[in-house]
Amino acid sequence: MKKLYLHDDCIISPLGFTTSKNLENLRSGTTGLQKLNKNDFLDTPICAGIVNSEILTETFAEIGNPQDFTKLEQMMLLAVQGVLDKNPELDLDKTGLIISTTKGNVHLLDDLADFKKERLFLSNLGNIVKDFFGFKLKPIVVSNACISGGLALAVAKKMINAGKFSEAIVVGGDMLSKFVVSGFNSFQALSENDCKPFSKDRTGINLGEAAAAILVSDLPKKNSVNISLVGDASANDANHISGPSRTGEGLYKSIQNSLKEAQISSEAIKAISTHGTATLYNDEMEAIAISRSELGEIPLHSVKGYYGHTLGASALIEAILCKHMMLNREIYPSLNFTENGVSAKINVVTAYQKSINLDYVLKTASGFGGCNLAMIFKKEGENG
Template sequence: MAKAHVLSQNIFSPLGPTARENFDALCKGLSAVKIYPNNIKSDVPFCAALFPENFFENIDQQFTPFEYLLKASIEDAVKIAGIDVGAADTALILSSTKGNVSKLETGGTTGTVKEAAGLTASAEKLAGYFGFRNKPVIVCHACISGTLAMITAKRLLDAGKYKTIVVAGADVITRFILSGFQSFHAVSDELCKPFDADRKGINLGEAAATVVLSVRSPASGNAVIIGGGGVSNDANHISGPSRTGAELSMAIDQAINEAGITADAIDFVSAHGTATVYNDDMESRAIHLAGLQSAPVNSLKGYYGHTLGAAGLLEAVICIESLLNNTIIPTMGFEKPGTVMPLTVCTELVKRPLSTCVKSTSGFGGCNAAVVLQKDKDNYRSDAPVNKN
């Protein structure tokens, strides 16, 4: 089975346009989340991580804001990786939950608008812009989209379908999207508090993230791989997660088993951590069932909000940076334990040797996904320079 090496990674968010800038911001305790007392996206105050309202005014008009974020993120990651995207053995996978849904808010529901709002239109536009020869693959599976896209890429590499795959994901927050979450009474009007006893809901966020995966290892010697991946479904409720956590635990177990390791090899868990009552409780049960209750757990939602289709990718990129820099990011907003099963929530910046972590995600419809990210023990030099891009 071929190894899925990470050749490069990017995050394009309100905290910065590169993975390194984003990671440094998190190490400094900076957050993109803030309160919006008045905003065209909502009639009531809400808390979110958004680009400035004028940010997209001067972008290339051939791209929508959603497509522009993807373009910027892919551009940086491809440049760092130094790959030929037009090669016959190279592919593009795009993940998103909403894409250009904003077109339906302003353009009506004509056939032309519906076609332009579809993810196929965006994927083909971006593939054409960069010169990908192969037809892009689209992953749209609620909030596990980014994680599932990475698992899909690993499986395509394992099967020998491609040698290199660019995996990119993004979402932007529109009035339509925000109102949907508000209808569930799930949106907090203050900084979210993952796993905290006083948590009251999510913050949404917008961003793009990209990883370039390949069967070829990077020349630098700083090799991180996707060791394994797992997917499951609760079959419980369209919006409510499992009450037992057994299904997310199943996905985590699958990822760990595929990586050929045991739970005690996991240095930390990057959880979904939405700061909603039921999700956080479900995750606490799943982490215990997976035997990871002693591993440090963090949630990045206090820095970025929930970036939907980009979340799994964006948070995996921070995991990669954490492994390369031997640093675990703390959970912003957490103060008082409040989950049904106790967790070892990381509350301060931890610097120590790291080799392996789990990134987990869950979403509407009961979907769950997890990946194991680890330093490639056969191709890793502790003295190799860390990518500063």
């Protein structure tokens, strides 16, 4: 089976419109969350990661007319442009395009403005990206709750192994809307303050909006250290439409099957990028699955304290961050952690760490409907 190599990427978020700016803020522990006492989503205050619309519009105007595209489309197109700028030789006639999102342009249900109703369809979102840049192959849209961004990478790997293409751009994104915010609020899952993943005093999630894109290929870059996706697996725990398994069974199976595909034991894993939403049940489930996998001593973090939960973009952004952690030999802190609030023992990173060799990193994700995903990334071309 061919490996999937992670190449150039671009993150568009409240922390910045380039990956390098995002990394700078992650290292310094700077959050992109803000408390919104007055907001367009609920009658009560929320804490969320919001992309500044004015700055986004000004930036997007350099590549297109902002009036022709929704906020989500602008973020996703800018992310793809950031990748293409680094790869001007890329043949878009042969390059695959995989889109990850949970809700797409669902905000248009409230007001279509000057857009046609077809803009609501996820398939249309794929075509927007395809047509803007001139991709020739039909885009693939992945929408499986909050594992979508990571699952899109797994789909890219499978499509490359099936011979559909040898290179692809994976782009994920979601934005805040009344539909999304009110939905999470109905579960009483939102926190008015900055979220605290895995902490005893956690009070719920913060939502966020962001987009990210990455170029993937079946070939590594020559004379360079490379990061590859060597194991991935997804399992559904079939527990509840919104509540995760109490035993972590689906995520546990995902981790075990990804280890099997990567042909390594749990002892090889050097760090874990968790889903870490800061809800009572998700954090507990994830900690149990990690402990059952004999990974309780391994350093782990959640980046939800920086971004909030960016839904269909989250697992893709976090996979990109795994890549840079491995290349830069660093681990970013898990913001706002106070005291362990889960029943299983876990090792939460609370301060920026550097000069750490990360041969293998595990990325986990979970979502509504009982879906779970585990991915294992490997560093190649460097010893020690």
